[in-house]
Amino acid sequence: MTSFVKRIQAWQQQSGRHHLPWQGTTDPYKVWLSEIMLQQTQVSTVIDYYLRFLKKFPSVTALANTPVEEVMPYWAGLGYYARARNLHKCAQIVATQYKGLFPSQASELQKLPGIGESTANSIAAFCFHATTPIMDGNVKRVFTRFYGIEGYGAKTDKQLWEQAYKNVMGEQQIGQYNQGLMDLGSMVCTRSKPKCQECPLRPDCYAFKYSKQAVLPSKKPKKIIPQRETIMLIIRTQHKVLLQKRPAQGIWGGLLSLPELTNEAELNTWLTEHPTLHAQKMASFEHIFSHYRLLIHPVRISATTTLQDSARLAITDTQWYPLSDISSLALPSPVMKLLSTDPEL
Ligand code: SF4
Structure with missing residues (x-):
């Protein structure tokens, strides 16, 4: 059977999203901005914010040179305001310590404020052709269902990351694969009522075979919120x-x-x-x-x-x-x- 990566790439080519405003660019500033905005926020909400933000701050230097209080109105409504403060801090570091150029190595990117492993890997793969996989909520859902990975927390995350790195070993140009995983998770392998009939992974998907779509990914143990x-x-x-x-x-x-x-x-x-x-x-x-x-x-x-x-x-x-x-x-x-x-x- 065709490899997992090849199936995702072929599906992305044919059925994935190709017209989001941050696609088709290898500018790390634009990719980074979209990645940060998309954390915990839906694509449909992010699009307008992203375009407005980019119009006002067209480069990392423009962002770094603007006082943070003038940046906040362009984030207001997106929530999780620590993201905006880290975004500004990160822009200032890139502008001063890296002469306005984002580092190309995922390990270097991860040292910047607000950039975790998945965001760093995404920027490195999309902009610098690194073979670095991503792991957001959509990818987790596809992986836990396809591989039958149960559980919640650090141990499960470690297992998911190991699988992610294993999948891309020996592959090249995995930007389209990363995009395909996000697209598949948000368009086909959805939280409720996944469209398994349209999925390229169906022939050997664990959740499909054992009808476990409703219980994977495993739910976070309930905590009473004060x-x-x-x-x-x-x-x-x-x-x-x-x-x-x-x-x-x-x-x-x-x-x-x-x-x-x-x-x-x-x-x-x-x-x-x-x-x-x-x-x-x-x-x-x-x-x-x-x-x-x-x-x-x-x-x-x-x-x-x-x-x-x-x-x-x-x-x-x-x-x-x-x-x-x-x-x-x-x-x-x-x-x-x-x-x-x-x-x-
Ligand atoms: S077959 Fe269904 S459950 Fe399995 S990965 Fe595809 S959409 Fe998700």
Whole structure:
């Protein structure tokens, strides 16, 4: 039977994706940018962000020369903001230590911030013809099903990587193979209802043979995600809203957000200290992070123009922003949603 690699390459040629904006280039900057954006984010979401980002920052030097706070608005909404901060850090290292040229070796690429083994291997294979395999969620799904690899965690990952390196041994130009695996995982060997009838791996696929598609890849053991709560203050005048810059480290690091209070008692104390303010509670909603759920209780506060001095509101690191500028600011997605759907704004 034709080798695993050859079957994937032939399938990619005939049925894979060929028109994504980051395909057909060997520019490591473009490949790197797409790889980072695609981590934990769907292709359909990434396309617009990728094109907008590239238009604004056409080269790694252009990105490195822009202050990080001017870069964040081009990432806002994609989530996982540590990726954007690492992206900027990485661009600065490439611009200064590597004279604007990405290193060609996967082992060197891996030393840069935010670049793991799969991303480094992908850049090396697509841009420098290295024989380096990738391992993202799509590839894991294809491998666990095809080879019947069960389990979850570091031991399973090691097994998957060993298989990945074994597959490409002696092969050349594996860019198309890597692309084919990602395409097959996202178009055919999908999480639910895989289209096995269209799959080039079906004749010797373990999951197909034993009807194990629904149980592979093995599920992560369930962990109860804790819930936290916060009160978000939408302090506004007729045309402006008060936003607070978040600390560089931690959730939504470096982004603008709404001022927060931790609980009802704190809110009551704050309102007592500012008796001229009018507070109105809005519907609470939940935002899910990977490690906890945040229950947000928004409170709309109408301030008069005489209260525009934010220092008098006893909230630090704040600034008034015109409501008309909201859509262009670097705001976390639940805050953006809250502000853009508030009928009073
Ligand atoms: S035959 Fe089905 S389960 Fe096996 S790799 Fe192909 S799509 Fe996935």
